[in-house]
Amino acid sequence: MRAWRVHELGDPSQVMSFDEVDRPTPGEGQVLVKVRAAALNFPDVLMAMGMYQEKPPLPYTPGVELCGEIVETGQRVIGSPAGGPGAFAEYALMDAAAAFPVPDSMSDEKAASLYLTYQTGYVGLHRRAHLQAGETLLVHAGAGGVGTAAIQLGKAAGATVIATAGGSRKTEVCTQLGADHVIDYTTEDFVPIVKEVTGGRGADVVYDPVGGDVFDKSRKCIAFEGRLVVVGFTSGRIPEAPANHLLVKNYSVVGLHWGLYRKYDPSVFTETHERLVELVEQGKVDPLVGEVLPLGQAPQALLKLASRDTVGKVVLVP
Numbered sequence: 001m002r003a004w005r006v007h008e009l010g011d012p013s014q015v016m017s018f019d020e021v022d023r024p025t026p027g028e029g030q031v032l033v034k035v036r037a038a039a040l041n042f043p044d045v046l047m048a049m050g051m052y053q054e055k056p057p058l059p060y061t062p063g064v065e066l067c068g069e070i071v072e073t074g075q076r077v078i079g080s081p082a083g084g085p086g087a088f089a090e091y092a093l094m095d096a097a098a099a100f101p102v103p104d105s106m107s108d109e110k111a112a113s114l115y116l117t118y119q120t121g122y123v124g125l126h127r128r129a130h131l132q133a134g135e136t137l138l139v140h141a142g143a144g145g146v147g148t149a150a151i152q153l154g155k156a157a158g159a160t161v162i163a164t165a166g167g168s169r170k171t172e173v174c175t176q177l178g179a180d181h182v183i184d185y186t187t188e189d190f191v192p193i194v195k196e197v198t199g200g201r202g203a204d205v206v207y208d209p210v211g212g213d214v215f216d217k218s219r220k221c222i223a224f225e226g227r228l229v230v231v232g233f234t235s236g237r238i239p240e241a242p243a244n245h246l247l248v249k250n251y252s253v254v255g256l257h258w259g260l261y262r263k264y265d266p267s268v269f270t271e272t273h274e275r276l277v278e279l280v281e282q283g284k285v286d287p288l289v290g291e292v293l294p295l296g297q298a299p300q301a302l303l304k305l306a307s308r309d310t311v312g313k314v315v316l317v318p
């Protein structure tokens with residue numbers, strides 16, 4: 001079978017090759033799946049560069065979420081490849097207990113996009129930030145994979161959603177997804193706008209995949225008893241929050257590493273998947289697939305993601 005492999009750390013558009021490799025053999029508790037669609041995630045870029053917390057031994061096949069067909073049964077499932085990355089290939093292994101069935105009505109591309117970013121969003125907003133109906137949610141990078149999921153999940157939870165994004169194409173995407181207020185944070189300062197639309201109160205929950213200056217500014221427009229969820233650092237700078245600032249404003253900075261539930265409580269994945277399927281069936285969640293490309297174009301697709309040039313999810317199809 002063909003599989004992309006990262007042979008040395010660096011820019012994923014340069015260090016990957018499309019190799020002919022043996023089809024993997026399932027171990028105990030695993031299933032072999034024929035990949036039908038694999039979705040891109042920012043961590044694919046960071047991992048190839050050696051800048052992610054997970055550092056698989058080289059060479060490795062990238063790709064952390066997929067929709068595939070179990071070879072033995074023909075059942076269509078979504079999830080992550082077993083034991084780490086491996087989705088950018090014609091076949092992959094999955095842990096049988098973490099291969100989740102998807103509604104027949106969903107396309108392979110949308111199904112592949114329902115896993116990592118939506119699970120992260122659901123766990124982040126509900127389990128970590130305890131978002132309540134009627135609260136205000138501020139979502140940064142709202143047109144990205146993580147951001148589009150958070151806007152839909154915030155609306156589904158009954159929150160008022162303010163979204164930020166870079167450029168008019170992306171702000172338009174946020175509006176179409178149902179965000180109540182949208183700010184182009186590359187041209188406008190979001191702090192006074194968030195204060196204004198919340199009547200001076202600020203956002204109850206901030207969902208931040210960007211970090212850097214965006215995190216610093218978010219601390220200026222967070223509400224009393226607000227929760228600032230640390231999702232990622234696409235800006236490239238890991239920010240800091242002085243403890244005295246948390247004290248004087250009564251807010252919390254909440255860490256989110258969704259993948260850690262695999263170690264501490266895998267039942268979270270199953271329960272979250274069930275909630276997400278309910279939301280799909282109610283029409284409240286519908287993953288935005290911005291682009292579908294052939295598997296052979298994985299390096300170009302990752303380059304687009306790294307250069308801030310994508311909306312929603314980018315999906316590769318073998």
Ligand SMILES: NC(=O)c1ccc[n+]([C@@H]2O[C@H](COP(=O)([O-])OP(=O)(O)OC[C@H]3O[C@@H](n4cnc5c(N)ncnc54)[C@H](OP(=O)(O)O)[C@@H]3O)[C@@H](O)[C@H]2O)c1
Nearest residue numbers: 041042141144145146165166209231232233234256257258
């Ligand atoms: N904590 C967790 O468990 C978890 C799980 C999944 C993902 N994540 C993290 O969430 C973040 C988003 O992941 P994603 O896959 O959904 O990516 P994405 O949002 O589709 O793409 C990243 C977005 O970040 C924004 N951005 C701001 N500054 C940037 C810069 N200097 N370079 C590139 N992008 C920049 C861009 O939106 P604008 O142009 O609108 O600014 C870009 O579209 C990543 O940091 C990822 O590691 C965390």
